[in-house]
Amino acid sequence: MPAPTHLNALRAFEAAARHQSFSEAAIELSVTPAAVGQQVRSLEALLGVSLFIRIGSGANRLILTDAAQAALPYIQEGFDRLNFGLACLKDDSRRSSLTVALSPAFASKWLLPRIERFQQAYPTINVLLDTNPRSVDFKSQHFDIGVRYGSGDWVGLIAIHLMDEVIFPVCSPNFRLLQNGILEREALEKSTLIHDLSMAEDHDYPTWRMWLDASGYEHIATGNGLRVTSSAEVLQAAIEGHGLALARSVIVHDDLAAGRLMRPFVDKGLECPLTQAYYLVYKEGFGELAKVRNFRDWLLAEARNFSQVSES
Structure with missing residues (x-):
């Protein structure tokens, strides 16, 4: 199997395994459920093992086999490393792009009135604020850094306390x-x-x-x-x-x-x-990227200044 096809099949398997559904994996990958199923079957044929147990009407629910369950974390780690490698290449480009995931309320009421100071300090970093109200998945979507509200305990993410309220x-x-x-x-x-x-x-x-x-x-x-x-x-x-x-x-x-x-x-x-707080979050390793490090340090400084002003 050519390498690009192999990679596509692995990506289809990883998405289907995470969602436990060909249909939901297809939405994420912008293909048809049939295409996801074909990619998974081609991978099963290549490896000579079954990856899913199909159950339910039309076999629309998937359960990982023991072999697939054991392999999945390593495959996900591999994709994480690939994404990090691409981020490193982009980070070294003349103009870096930084994607920040955060809630609409935090963006409009707190960050946007202050973001101009970051842009003045780092004019070569293009900032994209993604304000999707739904909780984002750092594994399936590309985000460099984000602000989350909660307990500070998210699997696979570095979480740094930002502010209480x-x-x-x-x-x-x-x-x-x-x-x-x-x-x-x-x-x-x-x-x-x-x-x-x-x-x-x-x-x-x-x-x-x-x-x-x-x-x-x-x-x-x-x-x-x-x-x-x-x-x-x-x-x-x-x-x-x-x-x-x-x-x-x-x-x-x-x-x-x-x-x-x-x-x-x-x-x-x-x-x-409130028992929960705001946290700055990013995937392991991303803190080494200059654009993420610059935004992290700037936002932490802004939060410290905000807290001092609020308490005075």
Whole structure:
């Protein structure tokens, strides 16, 4: 089998093994499921071993054989090394491209107002910000570095703590229920609560119910209100006066500083700490690339400066 065909067959096998599906592997590789199946069968014929047990209607679910399960980590490591080799070649080119994976809210509310400083410091690095709201797969997609929100424990990724944050209510300075810049208890009961559903799958993420109970407002119901699936749009709804938002301190910082939003309670201690944090992440070895190292060091310095300003 010629080397390029061999490599394509291995890539088809690796994607199918990771997704346990020819159809999902085909979407990733931009080919048809039949093409993925043919590549896998050609590899099985070459090796003389079965790689998958096909089960389900139309054999659409795949289970790895023992031989395939044992070989898969080495094949994945091989592709990781190939991708790293290509990244090294690009890193030595006259103009480097840096792909950064991050959430839309973190990009628009925190990074974009600051990214110009990086571009001025490193004008030969072309930065691509990928703000796909879905959690990205560093194995199947090419990302040089990213910012993730979570516990800091992701298999195959180096994770460096970036910033912690807390959560608290905010509203527009022109919110109709404010009296002399303060939201009284009775007004809170009448306020529309804007719910952030961007992390609804995370049971540890604070909700209005959790904040109200912790702050002495157990009697206030949370069944009604405005529900939004983007943290940035939650803040925008609050800026436009549609209600109270339960805001994350990192994301809301610049809106508070600019006066677009405010904290409407006299007691600023009414805030909930979050068990998760922001982390800078990249695959093992990528920290050796100049473009990744430069962005990592710049972002860590920006985060330290931000934390110092926020605490003062």
